[in-house]
Amino acid sequence: MNFYCFKSRSVFLIGFGIGFLLALFLLVAQHVFNCTSACQRTSLNHFSASRSALLKWFTSDTRTDKKPIFQIWKEFTNLTYDVWLKNKKLRLSDFDIDAYLYGPEIKKESEANWLKSHVHITCAVFVKKIKLAKAIQDTWGKHCNKIYFFGQEKSPKVSIVNFEIKLVSSWQLLCEAFNYIWRDNKDLEWLIFVKDDTLVIPENLRYMVGPLNHTRNYYLGHTVILWGQPYNVADAGYVISMGTLKKLINKFDNSEKCRTGGKYWKQEDYYLAKHLATMEIYPSDTRDQYFRGTFHGYPLQSLLWGVVKTGVYWTRAVYPIKNECCSFASVTFNVGEPDRMYTWNYLLYYFHVLKRKAMFGSIKAATSEFDQDVWKTALKEEFNITYSNNISSDAYYQIWHSKYSEPGQFIRKNDHIKDTDFSD
Numbered sequence: 175m176n177f178y179c180f181k182s183r184s185v186f187l188i189g190f191g192i193g194f195l196l197a198l199f200l201l202v203a204q205h206v207f208n209c210t211s212a213c214q215r216t217s218l219n220h221f222s223a224s225r226s227a228l229l230k231w232f233t234s235d236t237r238t239d240k241k242p243i244f245q246i247w248k249e250f251t252n253l254t255y256d257v258w259l260k261n262k263k264l265r266l267s268d269f270d271i272d273a274y275l276y277g278p279e280i281k282k283e284s285e286a287n288w289l290k291s292h293v294h295i296t297c298a299v300f301v302k303k304i305k306l307a308k309a310i311q312d313t314w315g316k317h318c319n320k321i322y323f324f325g326q327e328k329s330p331k332v333s334i335v336n337f338e339i340k341l342v343s344s345w346q347l348l349c350e351a352f353n354y355i356w357r358d359n360k361d362l363e364w365l366i367f368v369k370d371d372t373l374v375i376p377e378n379l380r381y382m383v384g385p386l387n388h389t390r391n392y393y394l395g396h397t398v399i400l401w402g403q404p405y406n407v408a409d410a411g412y413v414i415s416m417g418t419l420k421k422l423i424n425k426f427d428n429s430e431k432c433r434t435g436g437k438y439w440k441q442e443d444y445y446l447a448k449h450l451a452t453m454e455i456y457p458s459d460t461r462d463q464y465f466r467g468t469f470h471g472y473p474l475q476s477l478l479w480g481v482v483k484t485g486v487y488w489t490r491a492v493y494p495i496k497n498e499c500c501s502f503a504s505v506t507f508n509v510g511e512p513d514r515m516y517t518w519n520y521l522l523y524y525f526h527v528l529k530r531k532a533m534f535g536s537i538k539a540a541t542s543e544f545d546q547d548v549w550k551t552a553l554k555e556e557f558n559i560t561y562s563n564n565i566s567s568d569a570y571y572q573i574w575h576s577k578y579s580e581p582g583q584f585i586r587k588n589d590h591i592k593d594t595d596f597s598d
């Protein structure tokens with residue numbers, strides 16, 4: 175595989191984006207992304223121990239060109255993403271990213287666009303801060319096929335679904351959200367539920383669930399086990415398939431059932447797993463082939479440089495993260511603040527580096543003249559001399575010198591012309 179041949183594949187783009195991001199963070203981490211509380215608990219020893227391993231990872235090209243293969247594919251289907259595409263009679267081909275961005279319109283459909291119309295992702299965000307909801311709406315929210323905001327807040331800028339009932343638990347809110355989406359949206363395949371401080375990369379979720387059958391039962395996220403119950407933690411966001419939603423709705427199809435289905439606040443993720451377990455639906459392994467995670471309840475900054483892994487998130491992880499922190503096809507990160515949401519968005523979706531030999535962007539500007547003919551044109555324009563094939567260097571110099579005693583005169587004259595043109 176030619177590393178320089180930039181792929182159009184969204185997944186690769188995102189992978190590349192994240193890879194690049196990581197490298198960028200290495201340089202500017204302290205400035206761009208401030209630590210959150212998790213990171214302030216950093217132990218310096220841990221920091222320096224992991225540092226050299228990470229540096230090695232950042233500066234190595236191995237693993238960046240391998241497509242992620244998820245454990246969940248092995249568990250549920252014999253398909254990989256590539257085989258799944260092939261079965262759909264689709265063929266992937268590489269094309270130059272410069273040509274794609276700046277060249278003439280291409281007839282091929284980009285992989286990301288095709289995926290968006292064939293793997294339907296519904297996003298649901300639980301809102302506490304309007305500013306975060308607005309940031310999501312402006313950024314990654316656009317990449318979902320459909321997005322819902324649920325919460326108690328009201329805002330003219332973001333349309334937030336506010337259930338006009340007294341909620342007794344966060345499970346009740348989640349359960350009402352299931353029902354709302356079920357009634358509102360006939361086009362459901364995959365649903366991701368996140369808090370408003372989370373960044374989602376829907377393209378990578380499509381890549382992950384593409385080979386899976388959404389009418390079957392899936393429950394994906396970062397899994398920990400507590401009181402004997404494995405569940406996907408809300409901080410990292412979790413995904414359910416249409417098949418799973420259908421079963422949930424069968425059991426919780428009205429507000430009364432939602433109300434009695436759970437107690438307490440902030441336990442909805444646990445209750446969800448408990449109810450799903452009664453239907454024999456359990457969390458799956460969302461790590462990639464290197465056992466790197468894809469759903470992250472922490473900011474990338476903390477994951478890379480300073481989480482003390484003593485919390486339940488780590489110690490009770492059912493599918494522990496090995497090797498480097500994050501899969502190149504990661505689906506969620508905690509970001510915390512709206513400005514970071516926008517920064518991520520810029521880096522993931524807009525930023526790119528022209529560092530390769532390429533068709534556009536890094537070639538010389540088109541010119542109608544060959545270099546060796548430029549002096550002839552100058553003679554013609556300046557002195558109306560066309561018999562120039564046999565002119566000697568001395569003669570050439572004399573011709574110019576007869577009109578301009580020093581180069582400065584010529585420059586001043588042409589500056590004047592430019593000024594005049596400009597003021598027209």
Ligand SMILES: *[C@@H]1O[C@H](CO)[C@@H](O)[C@H](O)[C@H]1NC(C)=O
Pocket residue numbers: 249250251252
């Ligand atoms: C995958 O293929 C193997 C043999 O080809 C078969 O035994 C297994 O049941 C298949 N698994 C699934 C999930 O289809």
Ligand SMILES: *[C@@H]1O[C@H](CO)[C@@H](O)[C@H](O)[C@H]1NC(C)=O
Pocket residue numbers: 387388389390
């Ligand atoms: C998806 O699963 C359903 C059963 O849940 C089955 O009827 C259907 O054929 C499957 N679709 C594909 C594309 O495998």
Ligand SMILES: *[C@@H]1O[C@H](CO)[C@@H](O)[C@H](O)[C@H]1NC(C)=O
Pocket residue numbers: 558
């Ligand atoms: C340039 O020279 C040609 C003859 O070589 C003449 O016919 C023409 O009028 C000249 N043009 C100017 C602008 O002096």
Ligand SMILES: *[C@@H]1O[C@H](CO)[C@@H](O)[C@H](O)[C@H]1NC(C)=O
Pocket residue numbers: 561564565
């Ligand atoms: C150059 O060629 C032109 C005709 O092409 C001729 O008139 C002129 O005398 C020549 N000059 C020299 C220096 O040979």
